[in-house]
Amino acid sequence: MSSAGWSDFWHMGGYALYVWGSLGMCAATLLIEVLWLAHRQRKLIELISAGPDSDAGESST
Amino acid sequence: MQLGAVNWFYFAAPQRFYRLAGQLLPWCFVLASLLAVWGLYIGLWLAPTDAQQGEAYRIIFVHVPVAWMSMVVYLAMAGWAGVGLVFNSRLASMMACALAPTGALMTFLALWTGALWGKPTWGAWWVWDARLTSELVLLFLYIGFMSLHAAIDDPRRADRAAGLLALVGVVNVPIIYFSVKWWNTLHQGASVSLTKSPSMASTMLLGMLVMALACWAYCIAAALLRVRSIIVEREAHTAWVQDLARSA
Numbered sequence: 001m002s003s004a005g006w007s008d009f010w011h012m013g014g015y016a017l018y019v020w021g022s023l024g025m026c027a028a029t030l031l032i033e034v035l036w037l038a039h040r041q042r043k044l045i046e047l048i049s050a051g052p053d054s055d056a057g058e059s060s061t
Numbered sequence: 062m063q064l065g066a067v068n069w070f071y072f073a074a075p076q077r078f079y080r081l082a083g084q085l086l087p088w089c090f091v092l093a094s095l096l097a098v099w100g101l102y103i104g105l106w107l108a109p110t111d112a113q114q115g116e117a118y119r120i121i122f123v124h125v126p127v128a129w130m131s132m133v134v135y136l137a138m139a140g141w142a143g144v145g146l147v148f149n150s151r152l153a154s155m156m157a158c159a160l161a162p163t164g165a166l167m168t169f170l171a172l173w174t175g176a177l178w179g180k181p182t183w184g185a186w187w188v189w190d191a192r193l194t195s196e197l198v199l200l201f202l203y204i205g206f207m208s209l210h211a212a213i214d215d216p217r218r219a220d221r222a223a224g225l226l227a228l229v230g231v232v233n234v235p236i237i238y239f240s241v242k243w244w245n246t247l248h249q250g251a252s253v254s255l256t257k258s259p260s261m262a263s264t265m266l267l268g269m270l271v272m273a274l275a276c277w278a279y280c281i282a283a284a285l286l287r288v289r290s291i292i293v294e295r296e297a298h299t300a301w302v303q304d305l306a307r308s309a
Contacts, residue, residue: 009105013116018181022120022174023101026127029166030279034090037286044293049306 089282096275103268134164142224154220159288165203
């Protein structure tokens with residue numbers, strides 16, 4: 001692969017759909033997971049700082 | 062919670078572990094990113110084309126690491142669940158909960174990348190082969206663990222019930238691992254094993270191992286990030302979480 005150019009690289013010998021489909025799904029889902037987790041953490045802190053009256057997750061209090 | 066003289070129970074206090082996890086997080090993410098870039102450079106650029114499969118084999122650089130992690134994360138999850146049951150430690154059960162969604166994601170990715178590899182090489186997205194079927198069962202075990210935990214209102218009761226399910230499900234992990242040996246499977250045998258030298262070129266092997274380390278770092282990072290949310294959620298009524306939220 002190292003001797004080939006960029007277009008050959010993206011073409012993946014005709015297997016572009018399979019190779020990039022695999023890598024793309026991994027990259028996308030991992031990125032979404034991290035962003036979602038970071039968002040959830042921020043939201044939780046906001047909810048709790050808003051006061052005891054607001055509902056903070058699964059806590060029973 | 063029992064805090065004895067044993068020092069490694071020090072971090073069993075959610076408050077202390079919350080801080081520790083926060084300190085470890087950035088390093089794990091940086092490590093995962095660097096290893097992934099290095100591993101993909103080796104796998105997609107340096108590694109030679111496979112004589113039989115052409116470029117399609119390059120899926121191995123994500124498929125094998127995520128498939129390994131799907132099993133490793135399950136073992137870690139069951140291990141924490143077991144510690145939670147035996148020592149009645151809240152944090153251990155929270156760790157089990159934090160690992161489950163990431164493990165399920167790894168299992169889904171193993172099945173997804175496997176399907177995209179199976180189509181060009183076997184001519185089928187899916188076959189009811191022992192390896193594929195047992196990996197699908199693993200996905201259902203993760204989903205079962207999360208559903209059972211979510212279905213019980215009291216978190217400590219949920220921990221115990223789901224923890225027991227996780228421990229019983231461990232039996233599936235050796236079935237997945239040895240399925241290619243025990244049954245005649247369409248899925249190929251292990252490329253790397255502890256008992257014999259690997260059946261692949263050293264560049265390919267290096268790329269795969271680097272990607273595996275990247276997946277390790279990622280899974281640890283994701284679990285630490287999630288356990289921080291779980292700690293805050295479950296300890297929301299405590300003074301330290303209230304202080305933390307107010308100072309944020």
